[in-house]
Amino acid sequence: MEEKSKPSFYVTTPIYYVNDVPHIGHAYTTIIADALARYQRLSGRRVYFLTGTDEHGQKIERAAAEKGLKPKELADRVVVRFKELWRKLNISYDYFIRTTEDFHERGVQKIFKQLLDRGDIYKGTYQGWYCVSEENFLSEDVPLEAEGYKICPDCGRRATLLEEESYFFRLSAYQQPLLDFYAANPGFVRPQSRMNEVVSFVRQGLKDLSITRTSVRWGIPVPGDPGHTIYVWFDALHNYVTGAGYDWNQELFQTFWPADVHLIGKDILRFHAIFWPAFLMAAGFPLPRTVFGHGWWLKDETKMSKSKGNVLDPSLILEQVGPDALRYFLLREVPVGLDGSFSHEGFVQRINSDLANDLGNLVQRTLTMVLNYFDGEIPSPGEETEPDRQLAKRFAETASRVYAYYDDYALNRALEEIWVFLNLTNKYLADQEPWKIARQPEARNRLARILYQAVCAIRGSSYLIYPVMPETAEKIWNFIGEKAKPGQVSKSVLAFYDLAAGTRISKPEALFPRIDLREFIGEVEKPKAPSEIAPKPEVKMDYITYEEFKKMDLRVARVLAAERVPGTSKLLKLQIDLGTEKRQIVAGVADTYQPEELVGKEFIVIANLQPAVIRGVESQGMLLAAEVDGKATIPFFDRELPPGAKVK
Ligand SMILES: [Zn+2]
Structure with a gap:
């Protein structure tokens, strides 16, 4: 199908907005991108797979303020969630771009400045419907009510018509160049039905696009006019060039730009198929080969949305069936361009x-x-x-x-x-x-x-x-x-009979145990706490009562003597002073501590732990230590204490 393919392959996902936690829609786009990237690597092409996060804008600023965080701190936390999910799903991205990165902000400002100098960006007055409660202009797509005003889709309040100074991109000048481009590249937007949508939209005429706001602070300032902030779309779309090396890695950019395919959800088709190529034409960049708009995942035939409370959490499904079953289902069930229904x-x-x-x-x-x-x-x-x-x-x-x-x-x-x-x-x-x-x-x-x-x-x-x-x-x-x-293994050398007789096989484990529907539903539909953005993946807690805790006799112990347990690499034999008595314990801390450096130190031991014989050495208690990557670290006190003092 491709008329000419370059020896490299560049695939992108949209950058995901950090006011949301990852859901099945994000997973879907990213899994498609990953499968394409992996296939192209088998084909012998150099692959660059870019994903990332869109971190600017008023919604982020506000969501962060509600949590008492700086916008960047909120973004940092959400980024962890995305990266964690991509790791669990075996997503082989090459770079994870964040729009708060310096090179991106510099790149966007540089392009903005160029377009300003050429007259493709100019300063004018923006008139739009403004929600006073949210201090935000409504999207142009919000329809006018019969009474002649607009209702804010976020809070339901009546919006007012306002004017402010704004920079505009001269989109109107690109109507004909875009139509010419679509005619010459009928495969630019896929599936075909979406190409037709785009062409008929552009034929109706294009208005210039307001690309800055004075009411938004959390974003990239207009170069030379910092009272204006570059509006989210102009900022976000340029991640596809800055993330591929524009203005910071010439070799990378030369190799991979233009992108082979931008994968997107159909809701953001207009931005990618009209605004984006127009921005690129203005800046003199070659245009991407394909914008592929995939469908929605519906839940039992209904569109998933946070307000309906029917958003599927991919991590719960992953825990039940592993990454490949989910990847398979999402990619097998429907053609990439159409809607799918998850049941x-x-x-x-x-x-x-x-x-x-x-x-x-x-x-x-x-x-x-x-x-x-x-x-x-x-x-x-x-x-x-x-x-x-x-x-x-x-x-x-x-x-x-x-x-x-x-x-x-x-x-x-x-x-x-x-x-x-x-x-x-x-x-x-x-x-x-x-x-x-x-x-x-x-x-x-x-x-x-x-x-x-x-x-x-x-x-x-x-x-x-x-x-x-x-x-x-x-x-x-x-x-x-x-x-x-x-x-x-390159696909050019893969052959059916390329199997060596005499090779030993191993006993296969069951690849996909059969799932019981009732148990599965029970696991993935567990009631959850509201989608609180936690700094770390949640850890399941089993509570104990205070009575249970009190059964543990925790004491301050001082080390009198320490030596290695012969024949082991991890174990130390410690003689300790518990105030009323002296004892011997065995501790697995020799990876981190030399015996001599522990002598005289004090730490916490469980004194009433049942004695045990470890590697032939009796241990009458256990010290407390944190374990990270298999290495133990002992919490010491910040002052000297009498041995035997109770810890509670
Ligand atoms: Zn509102």
């Missing part, structure tokens, strides 16, 4: 039938036969018969179709093709009946061939699912004794 029933059914049955059972069954019949070694294949040749041929056809779909961003079609092939492999086994042939000693060569074919099919199809399910593909390759990881 727990649909989700569980997909996992059980496609992943547990079709894929998981195939791997389990085949490898178990290799273990049982060939002692866990991939057998040297006997003669190739017609059904074997057919299977290999079908794989080659499948692979080329799958690659074409991946190239065309048709991820659900790629997965459909792979599943057709998996079912073909299941049918091959059912037809060849290796479990029957295993009972005929004279047919051992045939048995070897069938199992060899089946392992080849598993290896090949798991390579094809790697962009969507990287963890699963790696596990399967690991089971079959492949030394390489699928992500390291």
Whole structure:
């Protein structure tokens, strides 16, 4: 489909606004981007995958103030949540841009200044509907009420018409250049239906765009006129160039700009398909190849929104099924351009039938036969018969179709093709009946061939699912004794029969245990506290009563002597003074402390812990220490205390 592809591939997600915590919509866009990035790496292209956060604007300023934080502090906390989710979902982004980074702010100011000098930005008067309660202009999209005024969509109050000084981008001058560009690049906006929307919008005429506000403080100041703040969209959209090295890494920028695909939700299509190319034309940058607007995820046919309280929390689903099942479901269920409906029933059914049955059972069954019949070694294949040749041929056809779909961003079609092939492999086994042939000693060569074919099919199809399910593909390759990881093998060298006989396989663990629908719903729909933005991922607490706590006899102990426990690297044997008595304890702190530096120090021990023998040494109590990355750190007191003093 691509007329010409460059040896590099640059894919972006929108930058996510930090007044929100990550939800399934963010996860969806980012998973699509990750699958495309992983596939393009297999294709041998240099890939740059950019995601990040949009951190400016009045909503952030206000949300932070409500929590008693500075806007940047609020952003820092939300960024942790996004990065944590991307780690759990195996998102392989190359850079996470934040619009509060210096190089971004400088880049935006530089471009602003250039456009100002060229006359594409000018100072004028903005007239708009202003919400006094929120001190904010309403979006232009808010419709006029019949009575001739607008209602603020955030608070429901009546807005007033106000004027303020503002800088404008001369969008009206770009109507014809944009129409010419769309005509020459009909694939610029995908899917096609959205291209048509954009063209008809632009044909109706374009008004100049107000791109600064005086009422907003939290943002990038206009260079030379700091009473004006650059408005969120002009700031945010430029992340795609600043994040790719504009004005700070020339080599990076040369290699990757223009972007191959901006993935976006359809709600922000106008900004990306009209404003963005116009900004780029004005600044003299080449234009991105594709803006891909994906659909919404609906929950049981209803659009998810915070106000409806039906937003799915991807981390709860992840805890239940792992990253790959979620990645698979979201990419398989609907074509990238259309809306999808999430139902727990649909989700569980997909996992059980496609992943547990079709894929998981195939791997389990085949490898178990290799273990049982060939002692866990991939057998040297006997003669190739017609059904074997057919299977290999079908794989080659499948692979080329799958690659074409991946190239065309048709991820659900790629997965459909792979599943057709998996079912073909299941049918091959059912037809060849290796479990029957295993009972005929004279047919051992045939048995070897069938199992060899089946392992080849598993290896090949798991390579094809790697962009969507990287963890699963790696596990399967690991089971079959492949030394390489699928992500390291270029698709140009991947071949069906590239499997070495004699390789040892390992006992496969269940890849996708079947899910019980009722249990699943119970786990993912647990009532939650309101979406409080916590500084760290929440830790589950089991409370104990004060009575239970009081049972612990915590005392100040002073170290009299310390030595290593022979034959161990971590353990120290300590003689301690507990005031009324002397004792010996064993502590796993030798990674952090030399025996001699502890002598004379005081810390807390649990004195009434049941004595234990550790590595042959008796321990009559336990000291308290924090453990980070396997290393213990002992909390010491900031003054000397009498040994035996009670801690409570
Ligand atoms: Zn309002």
